[in-house]
Amino acid sequence: MLKRLGSAIIRFFGRLAYRxxxxxxxxxxxxxxxxxxxxxxxxxxxxALFVTQVLNVPVKPxxxxxxxxxxxxxxxxxxxxxxxADVYHIPDGKRRAALLVFLGANAAGRDDRDVVNFGNAxxxxxxxxxxxxxxxxxxxxxxDPAEVENLVLAFQHLRGLEYVDPDRVxxxxxxxxxxxxxxxxxxxxxxxxxxxxxxxxxxxxxRDFFVQxxxxxxxxxxxxxxxDVDRLTRRVFVNELIEVAPTEQERNVLTxxxxxxxxxxxxxxxxxxxxxKLSRRLLDGTDPAEAELLLNQMPSDFLKxxxxxxxxxxxxxxxxxxLIMHDVGDPLIPVGxxxxxxxxxxxxxxxxxxxxxxxxxxxxxxxxxxxxxPLIKGASKLYAHMYGVLRxxx
Numbered sequence: 001m002l003k004r005l006g007s008a009i010i011r012f013f014g015r016l017a018y019r020x021x022x023x024x025x026x027x028x029x030x031x032x033x034x035x036x037x038x039x040x041x042x043x044x045x046x047x048a049l050f051v052t053q054v055l056n057v058p059v060k061p062x063x064x065x066x067x068x069x070x071x072x073x074x075x076x077x078x079x080x081x082x083x084x085a086d087v088y089h090i091p092d093g094k095r096r097a098a099l100l101v102f103l104g105a106n107a108a109g110r111d112d113r114d115v116v117n118f119g120n121a122x123x124x125x126x127x128x129x130x131x132x133x134x135x136x137x138x139x140x141x142x143x144d145p146a147e148v149e150n151l152v153l154a155f156q157h158l159r160g161l162e163y164v165d166p167d168r169v170x171x172x173x174x175x176x177x178x179x180x181x182x183x184x185x186x187x188x189x190x191x192x193x194x195x196x197x198x199x200x201x202x203x204x205x206x207r208d209f210f211v212q213x214x215x216x217x218x219x220x221x222x223x224x225x226x227x228d229v230d231r232l233t234r235r236v237f238v239n240e241l242i243e244v245a246p247t248e249q250e251r252n253v254l255t256x257x258x259x260x261x262x263x264x265x266x267x268x269x270x271x272x273x274x275x276x277k278l279s280r281r282l283l284d285g286t287d288p289a290e291a292e293l294l295l296n297q298m299p300s301d302f303l304k305x306x307x308x309x310x311x312x313x314x315x316x317x318x319x320x321x322x323l324i325m326h327d328v329g330d331p332l333i334p335v336g337x338x339x340x341x342x343x344x345x346x347x348x349x350x351x352x353x354x355x356x357x358x359x360x361x362x363x364x365x366x367x368x369x370x371x372x373x374p375l376i377k378g379a380s381k382l383y384a385h386m387y388g389v390l391r392x393x394x
Contacts, residue, residue, distance in 0.1 A: 043394045046125045047387045051379055053121040055366050062124050067092065069123035071116070074130075076157035078150050085154060086110050086131045088123040089163050097168035097195070097393035098128040100155050102147075104177025105137045105236050114365055126393035130158045141235050142243070143176060143206075145305045151184035159193065168392060170196040170320075174364040175333060176236075178202030179311050186317035196321040198389055201330055201364045204337045204344075205312040207295060207303070213237045214282045214291040218334040224288060230331040241283055244302050245276035258283050275299050315344060321352040323388060327361040356385040 049062040069090050075082040089096070099122060108115050110133060122129040132154040136144040151171070159166040171194055173181035178199030185194045203209040212218050213234065218227035229237075242254045250272055256262040257269075257280075272280050278294050286294070296303070307313050322345065326338035335357065342355045360367050360378030 043387060043391045047383055047390050050121050050125045050386055050390065051383050053124075054118060055360070055375070055379055055382070057375070057379075062121060066124035069120055071119065073110075076154055078153055080146070083150055083154055083157075084133045084135075085157075086119065086133070087128060087158075087161070088119040089128045090123060093163070095163055095165040096126060096128050097170070098130065098158050098161070098164040099198075100151065100158050100169070100171045100181070101129050101131045102134075102151060102171075102173045102177035102181050103131070104173060104175040104180060105141060105143055125390050127390075128158075128161070128164050130154065137176070141232075142239050143236060143309065145309050147180055148184050148187075148309060151180060152187045152190055155184070155190050155194070166193070168195050170194065170198065170389075170392065172198040173200070173202065175201045176203065179204075179206075180309060182311040182318075182322075183309055183314050185320055186314040188317075191317065191319050194320045195392060196323060196389075197318075198323040198325070199311075199338075200325040201327065201333050201361075202311065202324075202338060202341070203333050204310070204341045206306040206310045208312075209333075209337065210237065210240075210282075210295055210306065211288055211291045212334070214295070215286060215288040217288055218336055219340070220334070220336040221339070227334065228331075233332045238283060241279040244279050244298060245272075246274065247276070250276035254279060254283070275302075311341060312344070315341075315348070318350075322350070323354045323356075323385065325356045325358065325385060327363065328357050328359050330361075330363050332363045354385065354388055356381055358382060 046066075049065060053060050053062040067090050069088045072087045072089070074085050074087055076085065077083070101119075101122075103115070110116075110131065115131065119129050119131060132151060134144060134147050134150070136142050137147055155169065155171060158164060159169050171181040171185050173179065179202040182197055182199055182202065185191065185197045208219070212227065213229050214237075216227050216229055217224050219225075238258050242251050242258070245251045245254055253264055253268045253272060254276065257264040269280065275298060278298055282291060282294050324338050324342055326333075326335045328335050338355070338357075342353065345353050358378045358381050359374060360382070
């Protein structure tokens with residue numbers, strides 16, 4: 001009796017295992033056929049994995065289905081020194097699409113958890129991301145116009161890597177870095193080689209942005225609204241205006257007053273002249289009209305630098321597809337900046353443009369403690385945007 005029962009159990013589980021095996025085979029064949037007939041399905045799958053990986057959600061299945069990348073610290077030639085960068089790639093000998101990433105001012109470091117996670121997620125999704133690091137903008141909270149040239153050189157170096165497909169290389173920038181990559185992508189040396197540009201949380205015009213900071217106001221369409229300027233934004237603004245002062249003594253006075261919040265005598269304030277005096281009046285704060293008037297009296301080389309890092313002055317030179325993102329509640333760079341950029345581009349009849357607004361980021365970092373429905377809405381918008389990015393890597 002026990003023998004027959006044991007044999008029956010063995011036959012049952014044997015048949016069950018066989019059926020599971022057949023079902024798994026049929027599912028595998030079905031998936032292969034669907035991915036072949038509908039080539040957008042693999043991209044959609046990888047986009048879903050990417051979105052869950054970068055957002056603050058409890059389940060992150062990307063590592064279950066993809067090979068682990070490696071991170072390499074590399075250098076490339078720059079006019080002043082060797083450029084520093086991190087490259088994430090799958091070590092399988094295949095050539096893949098690539099993405100030059102620039103995080104801009106106040107940038108998180110190369111070992112920041114979100115940065116590492118983002119680099120790994122892009123690599124697992126099919127890209128070779130290269131993060132270009134700026135010692136001035138990232139570590140000293142400055143806006144360094146020389147980084148535009150360095151981004152051009154970094155892009156050329158990235159295209160030459162042995163595991164990169166040189167015909168599928170894009171650029172991506174975050175915050176101030178988004179504006180810088182848009183300017184760099186318009187450079188004639190690389191303009192025709194940049195597959196696309198993705199800018200997240202960028203400013204539109206540097207002069208106008210400085211006016212908004214100085215006047216504690218932000219532009220939203222034709223409206224001017226009060227703006228409680230974020231301390232990180234103000235720190236960069238303060239550093240830039242202090243550097244304009246021509247003498248070390250004047251820079252020390254401005255630093256003590258606006259960086260150290262120390263006592264400065266009236267005699268020292270009265271001793272500021274020329275550009276240093278203009279900087280002091282802008283840093284003290286004023287209304288938009290006077291801020292614009294004061295800024296336009298600054299030294300011509302300073303204004304030339306601001307114009308050189310303004311996407312507004314390079315729009316007509318774009319040959320590449322543009323993907324623009326901005327969080328509606330961005331405290332560092334108001335969403336009105338991207339809206340003005342997109343409005344100008346659309347008025348020129350640009351068709352190769354995608355614009356996405358979200359409400360799930362804190363500036364350019366994923367927000368924490370989001371309610372379920374806002375998270376679902378924001379994730380769906382991010383999915384639609386990133387699908388356009390990852391499709392280019394397919």
